[in-house]
Amino acid sequence: MTELTKLTISEAREKLTQKDISSAELTESYIGAIEAANDSLNAYVALTFDQARSMAKASDERLAAGAGGALEGIPLGIKDLFCTKGVHSQACSHILNGFKPRYESTITANLWADGAVMLGKLNMDEFAMGSSNETSYYGSVTNPWRANGSDRSLVPGGSSGGSASAVAAQMCAGATATDTGGSIRQPAAFTGTVGIKPTYGRCSRWGVVAFASSLDQAGPITRSVRDSAIMLKSMASVDEKDTTSANIPVPDYEAAIGKSVKGMRIGIPAEYVVDDMPEEISALWEQGKAWLKDAGAEIVPISLPHTKYALPAYYIVAPAEASSNLARYDGVRYGLRVEGEDITDMYEKTRAAGFGDEVKRRVLIGTYVLSAGYYDAYYLRAQKVRTLIKRDFETVFADGVDAILTPATPSAAFSIGDETMTADPVKMYLNDIFTVTVNMAGLPGISVPAGINKDGLPLGLQVIGKAFDEETLFSVGEVLEQAAGRFSPKPWW
């Protein structure tokens, strides 16, 4: 961590444009920070420093010529789920052993076209399946935050745990991430960073390794709300290569920062008051309401009656889609191959050796719920429940609610190897209880750090918006950030 790595994207952008600093200097500072921290935090699984240096050099030339792009010279980390040409892209799975794509994902191509610099590939839960970054083939990521007076290692959340940890520990200025059930917002909340999952269809999924295609959506993790607005503007695009990419122009999200929320109606869903909600989470939520009220918003009670069914429906829909998407890993076209007696034996051995336990669990659940005789009872019913979940949101928005405020997670970051979570997969799944409804309904949601608990760990609030109304989330998010302040961990690594 240096003076340079402390800069937010917007601050660095200004200094780069003013030529107070060069991208080469900024990039070297981040390289130094990664070298100092990665052994402790395990946030990066592949480093691309040579590429970073040459990209920085090219950025400095463009900046000198006054031809810099929106992210010119800004060093970023890329989640391992994104395909980057000629560079490690394995979704942190052993089954993609050695895979180096011959193409670039649309999102990363957009970032490079805007001048960003790639530092390396970030750790994540295998195939984005997890809420603690403990399912990665490359080992757990450690949260740069620790409880007061404790040296116990905490999880950074997941699946974008490497992204969140790297951003919080200043090992990159911002990072790409993806969110299928909460994988951007939960790690952001656990690390005191900002994360937005945009509307389904806003960012192209082309070149992003698929987990559950109807739920997957990419977004940024950054150190400020403004930085998220800047990064999302570059990541989002209308893409012919993704049939689910929305044909709607990308607005200037940064223009929404600082816009007043006066007169906005902010919904507070009764169903998000869950049993055993820790006092610190209720208090944080109350504080969030008070801040928005002070800023002139109107706080209105709302009801989203099918909320409790979102997580069970998700655990049918997501594994079903995953079992189908992951059928492609068979040891033939890329990645790991374990030889067998015949081709079926080869498939079975390859997949047994290549997938970790959580991935196997979900592929098996998915295969079961889609199998003959069970399809109607499970998958079809879950997709009907999903319609009801979406209808709940449509109803409150039609009644004049502009955005919804909820906690981002039911707790602060927990320990690596937490026994109750390891013993019961459902306990781990409950981490996504406040975030998963948003994916089920295809809506945008932002997680903003809102406070520190009694143990000294960050907590986040979530703002949910209407489809393609990310701008309101940035306006509301900025109000929360202005009130709460920004948070960074004390370096111990």
Place this chain on the structure above:
Amino acid sequence: MSVDTDTVKRVAQLARIAVSEEQVETMTGELNTILGFVEQLNEVNVDGVETMTSVLPMAAKQRKDVINDGGIPEDIVANAPLSEDHFFAVPKVVE
């Protein structure tokens, strides 16, 4: 609904994942925990509710039916564990 070890073995076979007897035991327990959790969906009245097919209203995109890519066999097989003459090589499948 719950699954027994035979069902888990059959599902693992459908999913083409080799599993040991010991793994089947563990997985059966875990799968039943998850299936027990999703059971609560049966409380929901879904009569007359449409099945979700697209989370946002969007028409399927169409493009001109023209060749817009190709001629890159080296790229296609570049990551294959085993290939010959631009073909993916697999164990013999025809007797």
